[in-house]
Amino acid sequence: MPSTKRASQFAVVSLLTTLLTASFLFMAPLGARYLHMSYGRWQYWLFAAVSTTGLIFVFPQWALAQGIVFLLMGLYAELELQKVSRFNAAFSAVATTLVAAFFAMTVWAQSKNVGLITFLKNQVSETMLASPQIKDLPVPIEAMQIVTMLPALVAFLMMILVCFGVLFIRPLGKKEKITSFQVPDNMIWVLIASLAGSFLVDPIKMFVLQKVCFNLLFVCSAAYYFQGLAVLGFLMDRVRMNYFFKVALFFVLGFQLFAAVVALGVAEVWFNFRSKVFKNLIKSNPYVGD
Numbered sequence: 001m002p003s004t005k006r007a008s009q010f011a012v013v014s015l016l017t018t019l020l021t022a023s024f025l026f027m028a029p030l031g032a033r034y035l036h037m038s039y040g041r042w043q044y045w046l047f048a049a050v051s052t053t054g055l056i057f058v059f060p061q062w063a064l065a066q067g068i069v070f071l072l073m074g075l076y077a078e079l080e081l082q083k084v085s086r087f088n089a090a091f092s093a094v095a096t097t098l099v100a101a102f103f104a105m106t107v108w109a110q111s112k113n114v115g116l117i118t119f120l121k122n123q124v125s126e127t128m129l130a131s132p133q134i135k136d137l138p139v140p141i142e143a144m145q146i147v148t149m150l151p152a153l154v155a156f157l158m159m160i161l162v163c164f165g166v167l168f169i170r171p172l173g174k175k176e177k178i179t180s181f182q183v184p185d186n187m188i189w190v191l192i193a194s195l196a197g198s199f200l201v202d203p204i205k206m207f208v209l210q211k212v213c214f215n216l217l218f219v220c221s222a223a224y225y226f227q228g229l230a231v232l233g234f235l236m237d238r239v240r241m242n243y244f245f246k247v248a249l250f251f252v253l254g255f256q257l258f259a260a261v262v263a264l265g266v267a268e269v270w271f272n273f274r275s276k277v278f279k280n281l282i283k284s285n286p287y288v289g290d
Helices: 002-022 025-039 041-056 060-081 086-111 116-130 143-148 150-168 187-200 207-238 243-256 258-271 273-281
Strands: none
Touching: 002 025, 002 041, 002 060, 025 041, 025 060, 025 150, 041 060, 060 086, 060 150, 086 116, 086 150, 116 143, 143 150, 143 207, 150 207, 187 207, 187 258, 207 243, 207 258, 207 273, 243 258, 258 273
């Protein structure tokens, strides 16, 4: 009886996760992470491989979305089991999944006898035509502009998916705080180099290099964005901010003031807000968790 109940629960959660990859993508990592933690790697990877392969022949876009979610969260979970740091696990999972996603799109494009760039441009154009929000923008955006930034945009999407999964589904007994997330200090040089390359390199004579730098700049900014959120959460915990005020402030700063949060994350490299605040306030305001 327990095994039958467990099997039925696995079927429900796995089906729900598959449905979420086609509708509410940001919720899908929750189901994927729960499956890996609750049922183990073999059931997880077997279901991911069989279901994604089955979807390829019916809904390739759906198969791509599901493949990204399951590969991303599965790789992160495997590295987490090996005690890899949160940043390194997320970085490795995102980088590997990004390569796999573009490889899959290349194969998809070849099956239609078109080049990858042309294929991506057509896909983006169709999406733009179906989106009234994009058509109503005061400054028109061309499909090729989005294609050149697609690696960074997809990487940022994957970072958000990992963040959702890790934030809401945590292993039992794991003591590491979400607010302890930290980008390696050496990454600041990548940010500076990509910033210089994005604005100093001639976009016409060195088109590819300039676009590579721009993509790197966006990815580095996204990494410091999450560090900024971690610092913000730490400071809120230090002053025991009311939960509802915390949520409201996170919403305003996290979603409306992206640049301000990135700046906070970058400033952490030099000012180390978390350690200084901890030393000054630990005696009178002990940590209350995240």
